[in-house]
Amino acid sequence: MSDLLAMIQETRDPNPASLAKVLGRSVDEIEGELQTLKDNGSLLGWVPLVHPSKTDGDQVRAVIEVKISPEREGGFDRLAHRISKFEEVEACHLMSGAYDLLVIVRGKNLHTVASFVSERLATIEGVLSTATHFLLRPYKEHGHLLGKDGDNSEKPAVSA
């Protein structure tokens, strides 16, 4: 991994000026490398890290286990790509084990997600079955604990 990519992931700061300062390189150089990383597909974009229950309002998320039929040419790929293209789908992974795809879906309420599963997802030719699990409460997102951890409020500001 390039030092720039590692630093972006660590600082979560996409500002070329501050990245240039931390890495000791010119802003032009950083902007050029960011463009290269985007062009070659290494850097897909910027995702703000938000607290789901503080920002989603009443939105709900569900994890759906999907069984699908593999195809003669391409295996699971065509169906997986097709499912991934729905706006409601946040993530889609081919899995080992009892089902084939793990699909994470977001909707404004239970009804919306249920409708998506029953009317759009389950009706795709090749989808054999679905099992939907609604997420009740998040505790960790993208490696970040959502509760308080490391309470250092009483740590001395200066120590030996």
Added chain:
Amino acid sequence: MNPQEYIAEHVQGLPRSGIRDFFAIVSEMPQAISLGIGEPDFVTPWKIRESSIFALERGKTSYTDNRGLLSLRQEISTYVEKHFGPTYDPRSEVLVTVGVSEAIDIALRALLNPGDKVLYHEPCYVSYAPSISLAFGQAIPVATNPDDSFALDPDAFEQAWEPGCKVLMLNFPTNPTGGTADREKLEKLAKFAVEKDLIVISDEIYAELTYEGEHLSIAALPGMQERTIFLHGFSKAFAMTGFRVGFACGPDWLIDAMMKIHQYCMMCAPILSQEAAIEALRHGSEDVARMREQYAKRRDFVVRRFNEMGLHCHLPRGSFYAFPAVSASTGLDEVEFCHRLLREAEVAVVPGTAFGPHGQGHVRASFSTSYEKLVKATDRMERFVDQVRADGESIPAAG
């Protein structure tokens, strides 16, 4: 009633810590960015914390063997052999202490008769000189040289030696300078210790935070294990400062003498901390490597920034402190620099003289903090330094 008459004279004579004075000011300024913290900014890795919770759930709330849990001493013995070289018998040559600070205290008390002299390098950790005084010893500080990145200088020790020297204290990598000791110089110093029949107390608390080359313990050199008390702990490398657990390894007769004091003054290290320490040694190496990698990157950043703003700063080869020279380029002494930097730029660093007179002209800045804060703090420092220089140039020459 004069309260001071009741305080022992050798305690009355102890100087106040320069860090404590500074802490009092900084604690009144919550908006200041502190680079004055002498501990990791990482929280103890969860697996280590969790092992302590698990021990508590199982009702492990008792005293332990004075020497520490045998299982911990066995892990320490294995860890020290693997990472430092010497082999210690966990039953007789390892003592678990309440941090390295306790180990330093009881080692000195076990060794010194009133007036015995202790050689140590300076600038150094704040407790060395007071601990020697409290053990009724005589401190013989030996300056390390900023032009040599404050590295170990065996010739300086040889020149400083005088009759009555009994102990040699080392701390490499060094708090506050980040200085280290290479093999050639360590071998020369070991030869000197043997010639002068010195006992070595080697505080290697920052050993895992070595960024350039391999850390070498003086205890691993031929003939040295028998005259060295190797001190180490969990606070820095494993980010476990609040657990207060460290250890001493050495010949059984030295450990026995330290044990005599430890059993009466401390009894044992807290069992929950000892349980956490076992987990740290068994499964913490990846966490240590991850933190070291982070510190190394931050070090490169702050050292570059200090040099960019004209504060000459050597590359610390270990620890998580930079020790830039501030007086030469600003005309301010290190204490005035720190006070003005705090008041005018709201950044806290520690005057070098808090670590002994040889820290004159320098400040200690910890890079154990987030990039965001390091960037802001160094930007503020740069503006402050520029302003001080501009003010200095605008003052007409006297006469």
